[in-house]
Amino acid sequence: MARSFELVLLALLVAVAIASPLALAYDPSPLQDFCVADTSSDAVFVNGHVCKDPSQVTAGDFAFAGLHVAGDTSNAFGSRVTLVDARAVPGLNSLGGVSMARLDLAPGGLNPPHTHPRAAEVLTVVEGEMRAGFLAADGTLFARVLSVGDAFVFPRGLVHFEFNCGDRPAVGIAGLSSQNPGLVRVADSLFGANPAVDDDVLAKAFRIDAATLQRIKAQFATKK
Structure with a gap:
């Protein structure tokens, strides 16, 4: 009887593993644009923000005033x-x-x-x-x-x-x-990038001539 129960339990575990593979191999969503692996340093960088000492937490850490403004x-x-x-x-x-x-x-x-x-x-x-x-x-x-x-x-x-x-x-x-x-922002990213995206790339992508491209890029130059 015990042996039969173990076989049934094993079969259930295998079925769950097959039915929900994402639960067994899940990568958390990133909280930043990139996180390049540093294999030569002991510095601590996390995907998000380092946690504050719980003893220093206050109610103000959970509040925001200003959405009415x-x-x-x-x-x-x-x-x-x-x-x-x-x-x-x-x-x-x-x-x-x-x-x-x-x-x-x-x-x-x-x-x-x-x-x-x-x-x-x-x-x-x-x-x-x-x-x-x-x-x-x-x-x-x-x-x-x-x-x-x-x-x-x-x-x-x-x-x-x-x-x-x-x-x-x-x-x-x-x-x-x-x-x-x-x-x-789509336009800012393409026309105001730093370093700039190659003019040839933008001109061909938007099917515009060089003069038109420069006029467009001039609108974003002061926003860097």
Whole structure:
């Protein structure tokens, strides 16, 4: 009888291992752009932030004040993002990956096409209206106009944007599935890179001539 029970238990364990291989070989999500292995040093670098001494933790480490304050949208894009991540709230560190943000858009304001390489995002409109959308890997655009109370999801790593299509300021609150979601603005990354991306590469990729390329790059030169 005992032998039969052991065989049944072994069979169950094998079945679980086959059915859920990801649980047996799982890599945690990265919290930074890269982490190059250093095999010659004893220095401590971690995927995220080093933990604070528990005896020094206070309630303030878990709090953030300011999401009620409107962001300054007096810039070229007419937008401002106030990010609440593990740098703003240290208590978020290692809690399974979560952060949030406030998005302010002036009338006609744009949060330019960008990606979050480490996070999916859900956006809820709390004031005004905005057109939000993302591009799938095959180039399909998924977009719609959002009003107060509407929510929209941006899948992890896909290019997305928000545009205030109304006549008054718009505000959104977003939740992101990483304590450090990362931000890659498409145009800034390509035309304002440092060191610069080769002109031949950009000209051919965007099918533009050298003079047009230089005019575009000049718009980003002062942002480095």
